[in-house]
Amino acid sequence: MTGRLARRSWEGTPGFRRLIPARPPRRAGSAVAVAGGPAHRARSAGPGPSGALLPDLVGMGLQSAQEAARGAGFANLISHDALGRGRREILDRSWRVCGQSPAPGRWARDSPVDLGAVRLGERSPADD
Template sequence: MGLQSAQDAAQEVGFYSLTSHDALGRGRMQAFDRNWKVCSQSVAAGRTVATDTELDFGAVKLDETCPAKDRTAPAKADGTMPDFKGKSVKVARAALDSGTSITVEDASADDRFVFLESNWQVCTQSPKAGAELNGQPVEFTAVKFGESCP
């Protein structure tokens, strides 16, 4: 079902605490609900719960395929560099301390500006996954989702 239709249906039966998240784990906002479709929901259809229960819909854009299972963003880095390869630059940035200096460059030969970070996937990272994080700068190379890392 489309995200807007799912939200409307939930509200029709009295649910008003509604949230949604990017089921592909890219950290994208569902700003235009009509452009997204529901892949999962926090309360199974047909299950009886109080209408003050928060309903969370996992969604993807209309032209995307739902994942078999919702993908989650990486956990906050806790002194060790996580493996961000294949994750969106946006969720990688969010997992690092807000004071971390981060540089992101286009991994392709096109030298594009990485603007909307949720549309770019990490190809390489420095420091490497598992390295100790102690305030050093972090560097990523990335390509747009749907492109292959060189």
């Protein structure tokens, strides 16, 4: 099958992942406001080697911020258009991070890191 019918048949298949808008995490039971959708959970790092220090990524280029987060030990990275226009960040070098969730600090390495970005030359929502 092709077209619409084939796509629908995949939806019930185990392992199928529907692409949905990114949702920013929240910190240990509190909501963190980052443009792009409702918050989801990030886990505070408890004692032990599971935690990693997430740096402040705001103001960095999107590609540099992703590399810094990966270098700190975070692999679950999500990015979204902070202006809510639904644009895809195809060329990471053309985007600047203007918001992050969770906030800088110690987090479990498997916590999702959401980066809100705007194209270079655009004003971020935080500037308003």
